[in-house]
Amino acid sequence: MNFHAQLPYRHPSPERTAIVLVNLGTPDAPTTSAVRRYLAEFLSDPRVIELPRWFWLPLLHGVILTVRPRRSAHAYQQVWTDQGSPLAVHSEALAKAVGAEVALQHPNVSVVSAMRYGNPNLRTVLRALHDAHTRRVLVIPLYPQYSATTTASVFDAVADELKTWRWLPELRFLPDYYRAPGYIEMLADNLRPKLDPSRHLLFSFHGIPERYVRSGDPYHCQALATARRVAEALGRPADSWSLSFQSRVGRERWLSPYTDAHLKDLAARGIRHLDVACPGFAVDCLETLEEIAMQNRDLFLESGGESFQYHACLNAGADHASFLAKLALAQCRDWLDTPQVAPTRAAFEAHLNTHVDARRLAADVALAGDEPVSTHSTR
Numbered sequence: 001m002n003f004h005a006q007l008p009y010r011h012p013s014p015e016r017t018a019i020v021l022v023n024l025g026t027p028d029a030p031t032t033s034a035v036r037r038y039l040a041e042f043l044s045d046p047r048v049i050e051l052p053r054w055f056w057l058p059l060l061h062g063v064i065l066t067v068r069p070r071r072s073a074h075a076y077q078q079v080w081t082d083q084g085s086p087l088a089v090h091s092e093a094l095a096k097a098v099g100a101e102v103a104l105q106h107p108n109v110s111v112v113s114a115m116r117y118g119n120p121n122l123r124t125v126l127r128a129l130h131d132a133h134t135r136r137v138l139v140i141p142l143y144p145q146y147s148a149t150t151t152a153s154v155f156d157a158v159a160d161e162l163k164t165w166r167w168l169p170e171l172r173f174l175p176d177y178y179r180a181p182g183y184i185e186m187l188a189d190n191l192r193p194k195l196d197p198s199r200h201l202l203f204s205f206h207g208i209p210e211r212y213v214r215s216g217d218p219y220h221c222q223a224l225a226t227a228r229r230v231a232e233a234l235g236r237p238a239d240s241w242s243l244s245f246q247s248r249v250g251r252e253r254w255l256s257p258y259t260d261a262h263l264k265d266l267a268a269r270g271i272r273h274l275d276v277a278c279p280g281f282a283v284d285c286l287e288t289l290e291e292i293a294m295q296n297r298d299l300f301l302e303s304g305g306e307s308f309q310y311h312a313c314l315n316a317g318a319d320h321a322s323f324l325a326k327l328a329l330a331q332c333r334d335w336l337d338t339p340q341v342a343p344t345r346a347a348f349e350a351h352l353n354t355h356v357d358a359r360r361l362a363a364d365v366a367l368a369g370d371e372p373v374s375t376h377s378t379r
Contacts, residue, residue, distance in 0.1 A: 003166035004130065015135035017335055018110040019102065019328045020125060021095050022154050023142045023283065025117030026085035030076035036069035042117045047153035050212065079289040088115070090283035091142070093316035094324070101325030106336050110134070111328075116141075116154050123161040130165060136335050138172045138328060142282040144183065145222035146176040149208050172331055178226045180327055186319050187226075187279055188233035194311050199273040200266060201236060203227040204292060205280040207245030207254040220255055226279050242266070246296070247287050263296055267303035274300060277311045282320075284313045 027038035043049055043060055076085070083089045091113045099111035110132075114125040129137060141154040155173055162168055177183060195201060205223040213220045227243045246259035257265070266274065276296075278288045293310040300308045314320035329336070 001164075004127070004164050005166040014108075014133070016108070016110065016129075016133055017106075017136040017138075017332065018112060018129050018134045019098070019138045019140065019332075020112055020114050020122075020129075021091065021098065021140050021142055021324070022114045022116060022122055023087060023091045024150065024285075025115035026087045026285070027073075027076065028119060030073055030080045030085075032069045032073045035073045035076065036065055038118050039069055039072065040065055045117075045153055045156075047156060048149050050209075075290045076286060078294060079286060085285075086289055087283060087285035088119075090285075090313075090315045091115075094142075094283060094321060097316045097318070097321035098324045098328070101321050102329065105329065109336070116150075116157055122154070122157045126158065126161045130169070134169060136170045136332065138174070138332050140174045140177075140324070140328060140331075143280070144176060144178040144282065145205075145219055145226060145280055147208055147219035148212065148217050149219075151175055170335070174327070174331060176222065177327055178222050180323075182323055182326070184226070184229045184233055186314070186323050187230050187277075190314060190317070190319065191230070191277055191311060192234060194309075195234070195275055196273070197236075197240070199275050199307075199309075200271045201231070201234075201241040202259075202262070202266070202274060202276045203230070203241065203243045204246050204259045204276055204278050204296075205243070205255075206247050206287060207258070210253045210255055213255065223255075223280060230279060246291060259292070259296060260299055263300040263305075264303045267300060267305045272304070272306040274305060274307070275309050275311060278313060281313050283315045288313060 025038065025042065027034040040061070043064065044057065046053070049056055049060075079086055081089060095111050095113035102109050102111055110129070112120075112125055112129070114120055114122040116122055126137070139154065139158055141151045143150045146152075158171070158173070162171070203226075205227075208217065208219055223245075224243065227241070231238075231241045242262065244257045244259040244262040245255040248254040248258055263274075276292055278292060281288055288310070297308040297310065
């Protein structure tokens with residue numbers, strides 16, 4: 001196997017630090033063909049669909065990918081913007097905003113956006129960091145609550161890329177941040193001025209199969225803890241808010257109550273005015289803008305509701321960027337507080353002139369910014 005390496009290696013080169021913010025992904029365009037490519041990658045991930053490959057892959061490629069892409073493409077068309085997919089636009093803007101916050105203290109630290117599926121592909125982003133001589137990498141999946149279906153899948157992709165490298169970087173990985181200092185307060189502060197206490201507040205989280213939770217996935221507990229703590233921070237009585245899980249597919253039992261069924265139940269109970277927030281999503285995307293703000297809004301109103309207000313995710317807001325910057329810097333503070341010691345060009349040349357074997361091995365080594373050094377001894 002040929003392992004990827006930076007050739008010619010630039011020595012001495014400054015060792016760079018990077019923070020990678022990873023989101024789920026999005027198709028490149030709201031077309032059937034682009035959505036089919038995206039869904040093929042997404043739904044082929046065994047972290048997402050835990051079924052035997054011999055059973056699932058023929059079903060996926062023979063049935064699902066012949067039907068679902070057209071329907072999903074129509075949904076994407078409802079929310080697509082002139083700049084592109086909302087998830088991609090918001091994720092890139094968030095990375096830039098976090099980068100600006102980080103640069104106030106550490107201007108040499110890179111903050112980049114990547115996608116687990118689609119583009120900018122995580123493996124491509126990591127490869128570019130490698131070629132820029134990034135020796136320290138902090139990966140933050142933009143999932144406040146951990147699930148094997150999302151967070152662990154990001155780790156798998158990171159590991160799959162790094163195992164092809166000859167020289168591994170120092171790696172850190174943040175599995176969740178729903179308990180991070182300031183996170184709950186930030187969510188509550190974002191919602192508080194938008195809410196009317198007389199209206200029912202619904203927290204809708206993305207669902208996963210109940211079987212995954214029974215197998216040890218902590219997502220359900222972390223989602224409930226997030227909703228409960230935000231409600232407490234807002235001072236909401238127990239009967240003034242509720243929680244549900246959306247985006248269920250297939251016939252298997254998923255976490256409940258299901259958002260669509262719960263909306264009908266709320267209307268049947270006489271709740272006429274509803275506020276909805278989705279604290280499991282860092283930025284707005286198809287699931288929030290089309291499924292919640294369009295489909296489920298219509299469902300609630302058709303079921304007897306009178307008003308439905310979806311409240312946007314944190315997106316690239318200043319508070320969100322500041323929070324993530326502080327979170328990231330806290331994870332790699334020792335990297336940044338340790339001064340780097342790099343040999344000077346003169347010291348490197350002196351070393352080559354002193355050690356014959358070093359001069360011989362330097363045939364494929366270059367001084368930073370120079371051509372490969374000569375292998376002829378000057379002694």
